[in-house]
Structure formats: structure tokens, C-alpha cells
Amino acid sequence: MYRKKIILFILLIAAVLSPLDFYIVNLALTAIQQDLHAEPASLQMIVSFYTAAYAVFQITGGRLGDLMGRKRMFLCGLFGFITASLICGCAPDTTVLIAGRVLQGIAGAIMAPQVLAIIQVVYTPEEKIRVMGYYSFTFGLAAVLGQLLGGLLIAMNIAGLGWKVIFLINVPIGIVALIAGLKYLPEHKSEQQGPIDWLGICLLSACLLLVIYPLTCGFDLYWPLRIKVMLGMSIPVLLLFFWYENRLMQRGRTPLIDMRILRYPQLAGGIGTAFLFYTSGIFYLALGLFLQNGLHWQAMQAGLAIIPFGLGFLICSLAAASITRYIGDRILLLGISLYAAGFTLMIAALWQPAGQSGILFYVGLWVAGMGMGFTLSSIVRISLNGIPQAFIGLGSGLINFALQIGSALGVALIGQVFFDVAAGNNYAIAFRETLMVVVVLLLLALVPGYRLVRKQAAVKKGQA
CATH class of the missing domain: 1.20.1250.20 (MFS general substrate transporter like domains)
Incomplete structure (x- = not known):
């Protein structure tokens, strides 16, 4: 029972990091805008590119856990999130900050599916009712802490870091969870194995990039031809993705998204x-x-x-x-x-x-x-x-x-x-x-x- 409590503590820390970063960054946008002289489009990308990357790789993260092990991918995602937070906290301009946010989103998406998967393996059906209640509670907690902690950290201006501390705070918290996870988390793989649909991942990622970037930057750039072309290309890329996924199914291989669902x-x-x-x-x-x-x-x-x-x-x-x-x-x-x-x-x-x-x-x-x-x-x-x-x-x-x-x-x-x-x-x-x-x-x-x-x-x- 003691070990299960530690495992739950580790998982909930990981579960709260990604939504916490979403809420905390929104409050820091004014400080980021003033310090980095960011344009409105850059502020939108700091938010939307993170959520887009987090969305795109959710399915991929779950699939990697099936094939390579839940614990391994959880720790890889957590390490990546710590590293990306460090990049964001040291960003000298909006370009580096946006890149760091994309990496945060990818790492969070690799980590997040493993949390639910490990819960399914470790806890009994009776325990899951209580554990899932705590899991849902973390998202509400993130909404509160994200705003309060963000405001407090920026107001304190620790070591003159200003808004950067909201990203750097993830590093010590993540390291604690990483060390504890190495020792206490169990390893588990799905019995159903198969190759990773890398082309499907690339096609889906490209489709979303062709949608998100034009919608975010098109207005500020006054919709030049290249932006319109990008947005238009998202439709054939999406159709190509669906065609390729169906083709994999017909050949008896495992697609990124099984269309039968x-x-x-x-x-x-x-x-x-x-x-x-x-x-x-x-x-x-x-x-x-x-x-x-x-x-x-x-x-x-x-x-x-x-x-x-x-x-x-x-x-x-x-x-x-x-x-x-x-x-x-x-x-x-x-x-x-x-x-x-x-x-x-x-x-x-x-x-x-x-x-x-x-x-x-x-x-x-x-x-x-x-x-x-x-x-x-x-x-x-x-x-x-x-x-x-x-x-x-x-x-x-x-x-x-x-x-x-x-x-x-x-x-x-x-x-x-x-x-x-x-x-x-x-x-x-x-x-x-x-x-x-x-x-x-x-x-x-x-x-x-x-x-x-x-x-x-x-x-x-x-x-x-």
C-alpha cells in the first residue's frame, strides 16, 4: 500500500505539470510581451503551438508506451518536459521560447498517456474509483495553482528572472518525480505488438501545422499567398493521411488511428x-x-x-x-x-x-x-x-x-x-x-x- 501511494504521488505530479503550464503561461503573457517585445501572433503561438503539439502526439505517446514500455516512455517524456522547460526559462527571444513550448507539448504528450496506463495496471478496480477522482481533481488544481503561482512568482521576481521562473520551477519538481519514478514505477508493455506508424505521425503532424500556423499568423501577415497555400494544402494532406491509414489496415498492419473506431x-x-x-x-x-x-x-x-x-x-x-x-x-x-x-x-x-x-x-x-x-x-x-x-x-x-x-x-x-x-x-x-x-x-x-x-x-x- 505504501508503494502504491508513492506511485500515485509520482503520477499526479506528472499529470498536473502539463495543464499547469497551460494556465500559468497565460498569466505571464503580459510580462513576456514586455520583456521580449513580442507581437500578438507570437503570444498566440506561445499558447497554441504548445496545445497543438500536445494534441498531435497524444496518440503517438500512447502507442510508444505500448511498444517500448510504459515506465520507459513516462520517464522519457518527463525528462523531455524538464529539458524543454529549461529551454523556455533561458529563452532570449520569442523564437526560442516558441520552440521550447513545442518541445514541452511533445514531451507532455509522450508522458500523459502513460499515467492512465500505469493506473490501469497498478490499482485494483475498487482503488481506481478513488485514484481517478484524484486524477480529475489535478486539473482543477492546475487551474487554481496556475493562476496563483504564476502571479506570485512573477510578483516575487526571484533572482531577477521575471517570467522565466514560471518555466524553471518545473525543473526541480520534475527531477523529484524522475528520481522517484526510476525507483518505484513498474514496467509494463502491451501484449499486442506492432511497428510504429511513423509516416502516419508525420502526415498528421504536417496537417495540423498547415492549419495552425496560417490561422495564427495569417491576419498579422495580411494573408500572403504562401499562407493561403499552406492552409489549402491541409485538406489534401488530411485526405492522404486517411487514405494511408486505411491502406495499412487493409494490409493487416497497425495504423496510428484504426478507422474502425x-x-x-x-x-x-x-x-x-x-x-x-x-x-x-x-x-x-x-x-x-x-x-x-x-x-x-x-x-x-x-x-x-x-x-x-x-x-x-x-x-x-x-x-x-x-x-x-x-x-x-x-x-x-x-x-x-x-x-x-x-x-x-x-x-x-x-x-x-x-x-x-x-x-x-x-x-x-x-x-x-x-x-x-x-x-x-x-x-x-x-x-x-x-x-x-x-x-x-x-x-x-x-x-x-x-x-x-x-x-x-x-x-x-x-x-x-x-x-x-x-x-x-x-x-x-x-x-x-x-x-x-x-x-x-x-x-x-x-x-x-x-x-x-x-x-x-x-x-x-x-x-x-
Whole structure:
């Protein structure tokens, strides 16, 4: 039992590092912008390229763990994350910082799938219920710590490092987990072996690069021909990827994505819901810039402002299991609705005269956090219910992939709305209009979400 507690401690440290970095960087963008004289497109790339790389290599990371060992790939991913954090913390310009963020995303994606895989091997079915509760809780914790810790570290300006310390703090934490992991983590490989689909990895990565880069930089570069060509090329590359994956299946080889998984409509509904839901990732970037550049708050003040959101996230993540006993899978629709309602309250607050919107704004943050807690704790579980065991790992990867790509595209596309309006120092208006776009997308997410819940009700009825 003592060894299992240590293993859980190691896994949760690793699980919290990647989402923590997402939240903490959003608060540091103003400091990065001032220190490195970064353009808006560079700020977007610092966020979106990390999430894109993290998404692209989720499936690859899981596959490498199958073939080369969970412990080995976990430690490789953790070492890579430590190294990439060091690169980011020493970056002299935005080019190096963006490159470091891409490496962080890749390393995090190699590490993350192994966490769930090791949990499946080490813990009994009864223990997994409690362990998975802790695992979900870490994402809410990351939302709170990312804002508070980011604001505190920047305000303290340790050794004159400024924003760089938010990356360097990962190094000692990661080293502790790395040393403990070498000693305590068990090794395990999947019984099903096969070659790695390297060409599939390259094609999928190229497709996403051809989409993310133009959407992030196209507006600032005034859409030159090369940007349009890149965006147009993403479609044939995607079609080539699907053709190649099907060809591998026909030859009896193992593709990166087994297309047979798309036969399950509940998974397709989950992917669509996850994608639309997580386009709201622009909220974190826009909130930090609005509070610091628009209201001229210090980083620590901005970090404290997110507390209502984080507390709602934490509490509802833990309460989701109990609520599900009463309303079933409809908790997903409740979560999305609360998330949209929270942003709507914040929009209403931003229409109020200055100094009269504080309480309503913070209530909106609280309600939005509740919605995030209910949704993230349920969407993967609901989407994978009824999926054969052979496809569970791939299905989890696809849902996480949809979440991360939704976030990256949200930052790239909706971010343009924010930066275009904020160009005249209209940060309050820019934040309000950004939230309005996000609310519309969340309402759209209710459509596949509703179909997903209905499909799951039919699946459970068939299983009864």
C-alpha cells in the first residue's frame, strides 16, 4: 500500500505539470510581451503551438508506451518536459521560447498517456474509483495553482528572472518525480505488438501545422499567398493521411488511428462536443490580458481574480460522481450549460459601468468553473461507454486530441477577434466580444452533446 501511494504521488505530479503550464503561461503573457517585445501572433503561438503539439502526439505517446514500455516512455517524456522547460526559462527571444513550448507539448504528450496506463495496471478496480477522482481533481488544481503561482512568482521576481521562473520551477519538481519514478514505477508493455506508424505521425503532424500556423499568423501577415497555400494544402494532406491509414489496415498492419473506431457514433459525438467545448481555451489568455493590460492590475492581482473559477472547478470535479447518481449522463449538458451561463454573466458584468460589475463578474467566474468541473469529469467517460476494450486507449487519445485542438484553434481564431478589438486599447470590449463568440460555440456544443447523451441512454438500455 505504501508503494502504491508513492506511485500515485509520482503520477499526479506528472499529470498536473502539463495543464499547469497551460494556465500559468497565460498569466505571464503580459510580462513576456514586455520583456521580449513580442507581437500578438507570437503570444498566440506561445499558447497554441504548445496545445497543438500536445494534441498531435497524444496518440503517438500512447502507442510508444505500448511498444517500448510504459515506465520507459513516462520517464522519457518527463525528462523531455524538464529539458524543454529549461529551454523556455533561458529563452532570449520569442523564437526560442516558441520552440521550447513545442518541445514541452511533445514531451507532455509522450508522458500523459502513460499515467492512465500505469493506473490501469497498478490499482485494483475498487482503488481506481478513488485514484481517478484524484486524477480529475489535478486539473482543477492546475487551474487554481496556475493562476496563483504564476502571479506570485512573477510578483516575487526571484533572482531577477521575471517570467522565466514560471518555466524553471518545473525543473526541480520534475527531477523529484524522475528520481522517484526510476525507483518505484513498474514496467509494463502491451501484449499486442506492432511497428510504429511513423509516416502516419508525420502526415498528421504536417496537417495540423498547415492549419495552425496560417490561422495564427495569417491576419498579422495580411494573408500572403504562401499562407493561403499552406492552409489549402491541409485538406489534401488530411485526405492522404486517411487514405494511408486505411491502406495499412487493409494490409493487416497497425495504423496510428484504426478507422474502425469511427463506427461508434457515441465517440464521434464525444469528439465533436469536446472540440467545440474546448475552443473556450481563449478565455484564459484573454482574461489575463484584460486584467493586466486593460485594468492595469499586477500579475498577483490577476492571479487572485481566478480563484472563484478554480474553486468552482475543484468542488464540482469532486462532486460530479455524486451528482451523476441523480441525473445520470445529463451532467454533461448541465456542465456545458453552466459554463455558457457563467460567461454570459461575465458579459453582462462588462456592460455595467466601471466599479459596479465586480460581484456579477466573480459570480460568472464561479459558475463557469462549476461548468468546467462537471464537463471535464464526464465527457471522456460518457464518450467511451460501450466502446470495445481494444479501442479504449485510442478513443481516449482521440477525445483528448479533440480537446487540445479545439483549444489551439480557439486561441488562433477567436484570439484574432480579441487582438483586433484590443488594438485600440479597448480590452474590456475585446474581452466581452471574445466571450460572446465563446458562448455561441458552447451553445453549438450542446447539439452533439445532447445526441451523445441520447446515444448513451440507448447503449445502456441495450446492455440492460
